Every structure is written in structure tokens, then in C-alpha cells.
Amino acid sequence: MKITLFSSKPYDQQFFEEANTSFNNEIVFQEVALNENTAAMATGAKAICVFVNDQVNANVLQHLQGIGVQLVALRCAGYNNVDLKKAAACGIKIVRVPAYSPYAVAEHTIALILTLNRKTHRAYNRVKEGNFSLQGLLGFDLHGKTVGLIGLGEIGKVTAKILVGMGCKVQAYDPYITQESGVAGVTFIDLDTLYEGSDIISLHCPLTPETHHIINAESIAKMKKGVMLINTSRGATLETKAVIKALKTGKIKYLGLDVYEEEAELFFEDLSDKVIQDDVFMRLLSFNNVLITGHQAFFTAEAMKNIATTTLQNIHDFEQGQRLQNELLPT
Known part of the structure; x- marks a missing residue:
């Protein structure tokens, strides 16, 4: 599956490329954050991967729906930056990493x-x-x-x-x-x-x-x-x-x-x-x-490995039509 990964840093690329040897996805790493101006960069991808400060609001989700994105995979536990109700209305699944370390x-x-x-x-x-x-x-x-x-x-x-x-x-x-x-x-x-x-x-x-x-x-x-x-x-x-x-x-x-x-x-x-x-x-x-400190509490080798592996497993489960155990649903 083609995945666009937003807000990419060198360490993201390192750990995701290592974990991807077991999944064989096509990952496009984008340094820019996801927002209304950059959502088009996901064109051609069925899934995108985002982090804590990426914007996954109603307008962004509407744009993602229009270019064929079906899954937003958060590589973090928090999801206050995601409009879950709008995602459901757009038919876009949201998954996260509930625990990494x-x-x-x-x-x-x-x-x-x-x-x-x-x-x-x-x-x-x-x-x-x-x-x-x-x-x-x-x-x-x-x-x-x-x-x-x-x-x-x-x-x-x-x-x-x-x-x-x-x-x-x-x-x-x-x-x-x-x-x-x-x-x-x-x-x-x-x-x-x-x-x-x-x-x-x-x-x-x-x-x-x-x-x-x-x-x-x-x-x-x-x-x-x-x-x-x-x-x-x-x-x-x-x-x-x-x-x-x-x-x-x-x-x-x-x-x-x-x-x-x-x-x-x-x-x-x-x-x-x-x-x-x-x-x-x-x-x-x-x-x-x-x-x-600059939001570094999560930043250990063990946590980064778990984040990459769980994120790619979430995407794999979606691709295979399996139950998404880490799916987020609107309340």
C-alpha cells in the first residue's frame, strides 16, 4: 500500500523503514505537516500517517476524502487534533498507537x-x-x-x-x-x-x-x-x-x-x-x-520501534480487511 507520512523527521524514516521490511509498503516521507495547504501531497496514497501537531480537521478530512485517502494512521496515542465525527462522515477510518512505551x-x-x-x-x-x-x-x-x-x-x-x-x-x-x-x-x-x-x-x-x-x-x-x-x-x-x-x-x-x-x-x-x-x-x-523539553518524553529507541511497528500493523490490518483493534470512533 502507498502511504504518505507527514511531519517526517530523520528518526521517523529510520524506524519506519526498518519496520517496513516486514510489511513492504511504499512509504512517501514528507517533512511538512498535514494541513489544508498540504493535504494534496497525499494524492495517490490510500493511507496517510500523522503525528501530534498535524491538522486532521473537517476541511482536511474533506480534502483527503476527495483524493481517495481511506485511512489516517496516527503514530501517537493522543487524538485531540482529529475530528472523529467528520472522519466517520467521510468514510475515513482513524487508527492510533494506544501504547508504545x-x-x-x-x-x-x-x-x-x-x-x-x-x-x-x-x-x-x-x-x-x-x-x-x-x-x-x-x-x-x-x-x-x-x-x-x-x-x-x-x-x-x-x-x-x-x-x-x-x-x-x-x-x-x-x-x-x-x-x-x-x-x-x-x-x-x-x-x-x-x-x-x-x-x-x-x-x-x-x-x-x-x-x-x-x-x-x-x-x-x-x-x-x-x-x-x-x-x-x-x-x-x-x-x-x-x-x-x-x-x-x-x-x-x-x-x-x-x-x-x-x-x-x-x-x-x-x-x-x-x-x-x-x-x-x-x-x-x-x-x-x-x-x-520539546515533547521528547516519548523519544526512546524502544518507543520508536513500537510506534512504527504498531502503525504499520494497523495499516496492514486495514488493507487486509481485518478488525481494527486500535480504531478510533466518534462518541
Whole structure:
């Protein structure tokens, strides 16, 4: 089958070409993102492959239908960028990779927590300059601290297990998970109690109407002064301007982000020779207690291999008329 893969990077091509030796598809790698202006580049392809910041809205889907695309394969778990109802109306199937490596994202979450706490990024730069002073590098013991996890899916569960193993008191809020199906050592509580009692809050939830800006001025007001906030889920779960205000007052003492609500124009690109126009993002970068990585939590060799293999298996199942176990349907 001919597949057009949008938002392609060298690492995508590497892992997809390796996985494709078992499927023998014709894959056309396009560096550009999918949007209304680039959808025509899929002409001749029966399936397309997209990533988190590609646009799969009503207009794009209408265009894809017109050029004969029958399948959109997401090489990611999140699908908030896809109009599922319009896809169904156009007769276009949508599949995704529901799980690729929960360990990758969970371990990156822990890396953000440890780096912010022990300031290893700042210490590294100091030592390179011959500065061995410890002033300003004081951290705290994670052991015994209360960590609140919003979302206890596969990634949240792995994160919880690591934190429990480090001696943290782990509490979780997830309306879709019961105490019995959770993780040993994790207590389920309501959201307000989580806000009020957590030293560290980490988000592991999908982006839905219910979780959009779940961290906002009202929820931040309920948190402990000096809380650490971590987000490796979806950028728009945080109301960024409210978070900036809380950083300025000291309500939020540490902020670790791997996602950003306006990341589509920034992440996955080398902008080092350009002036970044996003004033809100640049304001975040001005704080010395903010650590931002460019949506790299998923980026391990194991995860990339799983993403490529699962994506191509999804496409193969479609081509063979088999049941699509990873199909997304409108609600």
C-alpha cells in the first residue's frame, strides 16, 4: 500500500523503514505537516500517517476524502487534533498507537522532577565554568513527599510505581480507574484533596473537554505554596498564563514541561537561528525554576520501534480487511 507520512523527521524514516521490511509498503516521507495547504501531497496514497501537531480537521478530512485517502494512521496515542465525527462522515477510518512505551514518558517525568529539585542542569553549567559553589542548588528529599497524579492510565501507573519505590506518598485522581485496578501503595482521592495536599503534582491525562485547562487559576489557588508542577501529557491541560502568574508569586516553585499548548509552531523544529514570536513561551523560559523539553518524553529507541511497528500493523490490518483493534470512533 502507498502511504504518505507527514511531519517526517530523520528518526521517523529510520524506524519506519526498518519496520517496513516486514510489511513492504511504499512509504512517501514528507517533512511538512498535514494541513489544508498540504493535504494534496497525499494524492495517490490510500493511507496517510500523522503525528501530534498535524491538522486532521473537517476541511482536511474533506480534502483527503476527495483524493481517495481511506485511512489516517496516527503514530501517537493522543487524538485531540482529529475530528472523529467528520472522519466517520467521510468514510475515513482513524487508527492510533494506544501504547508504545509507558516507561519512556514515566521515566522522563521522573527526570524532570529530579532535575528541577536537585538543579543538575544548573550545576552542570556551573562546573563547566569552574564554579563549584553550592549556593542556590539546595534541593529536598523526595522520600516522604506527597505526589499527586492526575490520570492513572498506563503512563500514570508506571510513574506511580517508580515514585512508590522512591518512598513517596502517592495519591491519584482518575474518574475511570478504581482503587482495585490501580497500583499498590497509591491512594485514590478527589481532585480538590489532591490539589491541597500534594508537594508535587504531575499530569498524565488525555486532552478532553473535561481536562482542557484543568490546571487554572482556581485549581492553582487550592495548591500548596511552593508546589512542583509537572506536565508530560498535553499542553492545553495547563492554562499557561495562570501558571505564569503563580510562578511570579511563588505559589508554583518548580515547573517542568514536556508539552506546551501552542507547541505546534515550535516543537520538533530547529529554531535556533530565528526569533521566537511566542511571547508567552518566552516568558516561561525567563524563569530559572522552569524546565522545558520539546515533547521528547516519548523519544526512546524502544518507543520508536513500537510506534512504527504498531502503525504499520494497523495499516496492514486495514488493507487486509481485518478488525481494527486500535480504531478510533466518534462518541
